[in-house]
Structure formats: C-alpha cells, structure tokens
Amino acid sequence: MKHFIIILILFVGVLSASADLQAQQAAFDRANTLLEEQEYTEAIERYKSIYEEGYVSGALWLNIGVAYTQLDSLGKAKYYILRASEFSETEEIAKQSLDVVENRFSRRSAVLPMLPWDRFFNFLDNSLGIAGLMVIGLLFLNVTAALLLASWFRPEMKTLFNKLSIVTIVLTVLFIFFSVFLSLQEDWYETGVTIADQATVYNQPDTDSAVVSTAYEGYTMRVYVEESANVAGDNWFYVRLANGLYGWVNREAVLSY
Secondary structure, eight states: OOOOHHHHHHHHHHHHHHHHHHHHHHHHHHHHHHTTOHHHHHHHHHHHHHHHHOOOHHHHHHHHHHHHHHOHHHHHHHHHHHTTSSSSTHHHHHHHHHHHHHHHSSSSOOOOOOOOOHHHHHHHHTTTTTHHHHHHHHHHHHHHHHHHHHHHHHHGGGGHHHHHHHHHHHHHHHHHHHHHHHHHHHHOOOOEESSSEEEEEEEETTTTTTEEEEEEEEEEEEEEEHHHHHHTTTEEEOOOOOOOEEEEGGGGEEEEO
C-alpha cells in the first residue's frame, strides 16, 4: 500500500508538471499571436508573465527583444536579444537581430579600444570556453605524468623528458588558471545594458561626484552586483566600462543578467 501511495504521488506530480508546461505553452502561443497582431506592449506583458513563472527559452527572450524593437525601445531590445544569444537554438538569429538593433541606435557611446588582456580572455572564452581550457590543462597534466614516467624507464633520455615535463607543467598551470579565472569572472560580474537614452557614470555613487563617462542607450558594461549592493544598496550599480574605467551608474538606467 505504501509503495502504491508513493507511485500515485509521483504520477500526480508528473501530471501537474505536464499541465503547467501546457499552460505556459498556451500563454506563449497567445503572446506570439499578440506579437503578430502588433499588440507589442500586451505581448511583452504576456511573455514576462511566463519567465516570472520560471519558464525561459531562447525564443521567449528573442520575441521580447523583437517586440521592444518595434516599440523603438532599443536598449531593452538589445538586452533581451543578448539573452537569446546564449541559447543554441536562437544563437544565430539573435546575432543577426543584434546587428539590426545596433545599426538603429542614433547615438553611440565613445568606446576606447578594449584592453589587451580583456581581448585575450574574451578570445579564450569564445574559442575554447571554461570547460575547454580546463580539459586542455588536464591533458597537459597527464602528458607531464607520462613524461616523468618515461624518464624512469629511459634514463638515457631523462634530461630531455624532464625539460619537456617542465614545459607541460607550465602549460598545465596556465590553462587551469585561465579556466578558473574566467569562471570567477562569471561569478564576479553580470552583463549590463543601458536602457535609458543616456546614463552618466560617476566616480562615486553620488551625483555630486566627478563624471567618469556617459553611456548612451545600448552601451554594454560589466556590472559588479555584489559590490554594488554592499556599498550602495538598491540605487546604484558599480560598473566596469569596455575601456577598463570603473564607475557608478543609476540602476534604473541599466538592465543586467
């Protein structure tokens, strides 16, 4: 009897989950219909109600971005399209949509060249990724172990094997360090997008402090959420601009993820 009750509970749970999914799909279809009917504001409200229930997908983010594009709210459009680009099923079309949005911005923030180490770590992240870097590091570690073992069995080549093992252990440390550093970066900051027409970046979380820069709509930056909350509560974001400068910006002017 006890086993029957457990099975019954599991069965009811599966049915409940299935019903929730069907309800969210129906809501998504209704929002899509509103989008096609050019009822963009209502469509956005329907889409947001879906992700507030915990259901997200690339198509959901992308459609919200499309709706905001039609409303000419390009900062928000860019934000949601960027989120859609993180899903494999919408990555390519999101990149194309992002190009369209970028070309529609009437004003662009002056962006100095990205710092060399930022370009380097962006290249590693985009080409190999955190997991790829860790795998390569572990492979070099195994090669190091194999070289050390080989030096025991081939004493006449011990010097060569030892020199090679030094090279491979250095590469092991570097690749594992790169992987850990990128992983920590993901924990340290979020990506922020300016949604206001323009946002002033201050030296301190105070409008009377020195101005660092001006971020126009659509400008992306790194947002240090934890430090922002610890220092300035819910009113300011501590950000790092693309050129390496740091500052504070009003939270209402930026969306982050």
